Amino acid sequence: MPTNLAKESAACAAVNEQIHNNVRIIGIGSGSTIIPAVKRIAEIVQKDNLDLICVPTSLQARELILSNGLKLSSLVEHQELDLAIDGADEIDEQFNCIKGGGGCQTQEKLVAFCSKKFIVVADEKKWSKRLGNTWTKGIPIEVIPIAYKITKKEIEKQLGGEVIVREGTEKLGPVLTDQGNFILDWKFDASKTSNWSDVNQTLKMIPGVVETGLFVNMIYKAYLGNSEGKVEVKTNPAISS
Ligand SMILES: O=C[C@H](O)[C@H](O)[C@H](O)COP(=O)(O)O
Incomplete structure (x- = not known):
């Protein structure tokens, strides 16, 4: 499938370039693009006999680490990571991204915050001029369950747009995160919103908000694969290596 080739190529190019002896502790992201990345990490670890410790970002990532025979740890043991590798839902030209589709x-x-370098791997279609151009499901925001009505109302009042409580497909009612919280998807007007740092601050100031899926200028490199298996690497000039 072309999309899989795009994701796989991006994942493998990133891992081939970034995994070496000096990387001792790595953050492992979540989603579908991270699956071939972890597989490739495991191959390199075995081939080069590396001693690599992996910190997961979800229950899915934890299972991926274990099923690929890698060493599992957590942020309780390690708060300084050499690298984190993850997928993204949309990345803009200023290296902001939306995450949390899953x-x-x-x-x-x-995990990205604790890492010296944060890199993302994605299909090239995820790269866009402005956030909201290609990812139209909104910005995922984790909130504590008791606050979901207050946070929904407050986000709409302060930032406009529409907030949807994310619901399950195989279960009635709200989706629960790995932390047992709810997710709100904030659908914003892409043409009116661009200062993502301010938007993120505003969201984080609302009581009940745990975290947002807005990653403001955190990416060091984005590896973008296309349907022919070619990979373009974009490097953030604002973050030194
Ligand atoms: O919550 C999910 C994560 O943020 C994923 O990394 C993101 O949704 C991208 O996933 P995928 O690699 O499946 O496109």
């Missing part, structure tokens, strides 16, 4: 943004942001 509901994992809170642990993902913590």
Whole structure:
């Protein structure tokens, strides 16, 4: 499938370039693009006999680490990571991105924050001029369950747009995150919103908000694969290596 080739190529190019002896502790992201990345990490670890410790960003990532025979740890043991590798839902030209399409943004942001370098792997279609151009499901925001009505009302009042409580497909009612919280998807007007740092601050100031899926200028490199298996690497000039 072309999309899989795009994701796989991006994942493998990133891992081939970034995994070496000096990387001892790595954050493992969540989603579908991270699956071939972890597989490739495991191959390199075995081939080069590396001693690599992996910190997961979700229950999915934890299972991926274990099923690929990698060493599992957590942010309780390690708060300084050499690298974090993750997928993204949309990345803009200023290297801001939206994450959390699969509901994992809170642990993902913590792990990215603790990492010296944060790299993303994605299909090239995820790269866009402005956030909201290609990812139209909104910005995922994790909130504590008791606050969901207050936070929904407050986000709409302060920032406009529409907030949807994310619901399950195989279960009635709200989706629960790995932390047992709810997710709100904030649908914003892409043409009116651009200061993502301010938007993120505003969201984080609302009581009941745990974390947002807005990653403001955190990416060091984005590896973008296309349907022919070619990979373009974009490097953020604002973050030194
Ligand atoms: O919550 C999910 C994560 O933020 C994923 O990394 C993101 O949704 C991208 O996923 P995928 O690699 O499946 O496109």
